[in-house]
Amino acid sequence: MTLGKNDAPSAVRAQPPGWRDPRLWIGVAIVAASVVAGARIIGGSDDSIAVWGVAGDLAPGVAVDAGDLEQARVRFADPADAERYLRVADELPADLVLTRGVGDGELLPRAALGTADDAGTVALSVSVPGSQVPTSVGPGSRVDVWIVPDSGDDKATATLAVEDVAVIDSPVGSSDFGSSSTDRQLVLGIPDDTDLSDLILASGAGRVMLVGRG
Known part of the structure; x- marks a missing residue:
């Protein structure tokens, strides 16, 4: 043993993992799984409902068809309020007539709907x-x-x-x-x-x- 001589090994610079390093692909898989899980959680928490809105001013007695309507997604604080409006998932009757006027951009309330027989x-x-x-x-x-x-x-x-x-x-x-x-x-x-x-x-x-x- 020589006095005064440093026998410590020389430092080696850490190298980033190469693309063939399995640790890299494990990390990518974990990140991807986290993104997918997060998207599913966010998507599952969307409790909005697709309802029909009016695409223009409509007067009482006007016959309503799909061309007069546009879809809108709405989140109702009280689920019972959703029943006041016509959902996109509902079949649109062929002979809908407005029993009162509805303004441009309003949601289409069931209370404003009738049929030709209501004229x-x-x-x-x-x-x-x-x-x-x-x-x-x-x-x-x-x-x-x-x-x-x-x-x-x-x-x-x-x-x-x-x-x-x-x-x-x-x-x-x-x-x-x-x-x-x-x-x-x-x-x-x-x-x-x-x-x-x-x-x-x-x-x-x-x-x-x-x-x-x-």
Whole structure:
């Protein structure tokens, strides 16, 4: 052993791995897998729904077809709100007619839709006790409207006020409309040649009953 002589090995500069180094390809595979997994997670978290919007101003009574519509993806805070609009996944009926005007860029609400049979109608708002309207009835439903007798009249029978009419809208019930907070307010498309006097009086007295037609 020689005093003062440094026997430490000389330093060797680290070389980056070559393209044939398996460690390089393992790293590439890990990165690629991470990207794919991240994309799937992000894609899976997209809970937006494709609904129809209006491509231009449309007036009441106008027939609606695919050329009048454009797709829009919307994320609804309350899933129940999505049912108020016509989804792209739904089959578009052939004889759609607007029962009220819809502006350019608006989503297409089910409440604004009717058929050619709804032409020549007036919109009538009625109050119906919650127990006298099927829970499935809502905008777009078709119903028969009956007037039930006063509870104190044992001999009277229910009478058919109007048959097979469209439910145009179903606003949130309010105790300010009708006699009870359980009443439902429904807007019906009634033929404009119908005598509405009895129906209006029955509505105010809570004597209207609806029968859904499917």
